Amino acid sequence: MKLTHITGLALLLLIAACGGPSDDADQADFAALDNTAEVEAYYAEKPDFFSFKTLADLPTDLTWQNGEHLPEMGSPEAKKGGIEYARLQDFPRTLRTVGPDSNGSFRVWILDDVTISIAHRHQDAFEFFPGLAEAWAVDKPNKTIYVKLDPAATWSDGVPITADDFLFMFFFYQSSYIVAPWYNNWYGTQYTNITKYDDLTFSISIPEAKPDMDARVLELRPVPHHFFKELGDDYVERYQWRFAPTTAAYVVKDEDIRKGRSATLTRLENWWAKDKKHWRYRFNPDRIHLSVIRDTPKVFEAFKRGDIDQFGLNLAEYWYEKLPNDDPDVAAGYIHKSVFYNQRPRPTYGLWINTSRPILENRDVRIGINHASNWDLVIEKFFRGDYNRMQTSSDGYGEFSHPELRSREFSIEKAQDAFASAGFAERGPDGILVNDKGERLSFTLSTGYENLKDVLTILKEEAAKAGLEFRIEVLDGTAGWKKVQEKKHDIHFSAFSVSLEMYPRFWETYHSDNAYDGGAFLEDGSVNPERKLKTQTNNLEALAIHEMDDLINQYRASDDREEMIRLAYTMTEMHHEHASFVPAFYQPFYRLGHWQWIRYPKSFNHKHSRGAGQLFVHWIDTALKEETQKARKDGVSLDPEINIYDQFATP
Amino acid sequence: MFRFNPQTIKKLRRFREIKRGYFSFLFLVTLLTLLSLGELLVNNRALMVSYEGSLYFPTYSAYHPGTDFGLDYDYEVNYRHLQKKFEAQDDDNWVLMPIVPYSAFENHAPNAVFKPMPPSVEERHFLGTDSTSRDILARLFYGTRIALLFSIVFMIAVYLIGITIGCAMGYFGGLFDLMFQRFIEVWSNIPFLYMIIIVFSVIPATFSIPARIGMLLMVLVLFSWTSMTYYMRTETYKEKSRDYVAAAKVLGASNTRIIFKHILPNVLSTLVTFMPFVVISAITSITALDFLGFGLPPPTPSLGELLKQGTSTLRTAPWIVTSAFGTLVILLTVVTFIGEAVRESFDPKKFTIYR
Incomplete structure (x- = not known):
């Protein structure tokens, strides 16, 4: 019978999914193409955007800077060499870094964490130190940044990096060939001009002079024109399995790609930045071998066997139970456990309440929901007290985060009072509150985080005490995201990941333009009766407050740091008053287990790092590896090491 | 009065003689009885509360706020706490809890954090707790109940559709048969698992949980009835050409009468034989x-x-895995034993002269 095959079917499905991409894509023949003429025509077509001048036109009153006062990143103790073994969750579906399927877990290894931009934020000092640039100058009144490239900078194939690669970057990201609308939009609207002065000198202008305007430009990464000469309509297929020349220390060789199984990165012996400050002590292993292991429990087994060098222990279950301090390998000192407290903007974990829903539009109900959500219990019992309660939706931005505002505490009385003022005063036969119309106080609580579904069941049990019912809906990641993007949720548990930025963004999540189509408000500030809910935006609360819009516009236009901080506080308070977001928790650290041959600097890592491997400050002690393996075989115990690096911990 | 025909009685006697299957059957019946009385055995609501002279039976009633029993909160009473409190006070008040005093949903962590706790008779977590400190026995108990109920309803639904359509195809034959067979071929080629995943992902959570389970059941049935029709169709075809059907026709019996009175009883053995295996497949698929x-x-x-x-x-x-796996193995083995016994006792070859 058909049904008896379901388990088999499910298995088959998994096996098929493990198969990875087929080999034929890179074998196909593509017609020769040279787009040089097309690119030049494009530049000529947009003279306002692409300008060509000479060094004589370069302003003379610029203050050039190169961040030379910043302390060096990485540790001088670092040794080059060795092979690091790590895990990939999925085999990449392409080696492209933009376009369809490119935004996978492999991209950090070939783009995000390894390639070099014009300059980089120092991960302790927050200021910029040179990457591809030798020096740069900020011209605030003219909203322009000038850049002098390092003459030594070359692509991994030896071709020098020039201003042309930055001009081409705009062509590349603005073109429709790459099938990446987000890039088209960002590079088409967030920059207004690039001017080439000579091969190594250029300037880029942006529309608004924000306090962090330098980041907009300095974090750009060039695109190698000589490699993308064949850029055309067939970009997606043509470049599917071609590794582009890179500014990074690591390259992927064709023979190191075993489709569906593994990929290996190889360090360039004569990398152009190998002796540069901030770069010379990083990117240490000779090779990084990434094998595909899908399930986390299996990765852990591989790690325990020593097949993988490091394993993230952020989950309490792993830190306390699966790799406890008295685990034989930990107690014998073969595996080290490290906790590192970092400082950076925190992902906004919380309950996003859709205020356009019938009962949820009532502020009293939302306040009740805030008081009926027992995050303290979740943090204390589920996360074992390791995490902290989030206070606002913009925690971790230093001065830009509100210093005093506190999220509402769990209180059955306060929740019931709030519900009662919204008309929900009587309990029904199942203990859930009802109003005099007979409506139950019951909402769908959805999430796309399968691994955190237990958190929701805890909240559900606790909320029932206050007479509130959560109907839990656990979706897979994509379906969950689709649901909130279509604004079909009541209450959604989710988080926006945030990058290391100076100040929080408000427009995306709280501006009425992102809540309603057709104008949320009329001229006089009253609610437009004809407004329609806007989908596909990040305003998950359907938050539309007229005064907030004004503040956001001021904030976006402001170039004064103090004013922006003041505005950020006011908006955060307003958002708190609106009670449409229940702040959940944040993890103030990251922690991992690593075999002792993986060495870290004395202070372990840098203040703003988001993960231990992100900055590649670790190295492999190959002699120690042999020693450890021998000691383990002979049963010789070493000193256990469980290290807590809390120098950047905030109280 | 309804009476089995001697053939059937013979078959049933034969079934009783196959001890393995018979005892499995008794076991399953006992289990089903226990499961249907589940709330009295595994529950965080008390069986009986005696408070200030009056008796309360909270198991099947509406919820009792804490204030009913002199507590200072108005949400559902925690009867385990109440029991302890009454014991400490040493009045006439008392609470009688079920054997397993936990529901399948509550997080109960005597050791402060939510993590799996090994089996403990003292805490009355007889099979331990799961990763968010919910009682495993309670979850297994209700999980099994839902799975069994699910699979029985599934079986009935699949049979109803399968028999109706299969019989009709076999009996009427011709164009109807031809068209329906093509339809079934097309239908059964729809990737079944994907369909379930897709359909279930668009069912909104605004429906209550029983309604959502009902919908899942419907979707499963929708894609599983086809195989039953094949057996019914061939059986009906076979029986239809027998002389007794022709005789009934000549005597002027209606189609309905022929199908229900003559053909169906004769294909019964096929139906009964498949029954336990359909139940098994439903349990496996939902798991x-x-x-x-x-x-x-x-x-x-x-x-x-x-x-x-x-x-x-x-x-x-x-x-955790031992309990869940053990339950599944026992459940499937028991049903398989019953199925084999049924098949053997209903096997027509036992009663032929060609043995």
């Missing part, structure tokens, strides 16, 4: 779907969900 995360909506207790938890905590909490 597999749960394991993959596409089955019963959380926090519904389910075998698949426990299995999934168990596989990720093999080293640290082996009691």
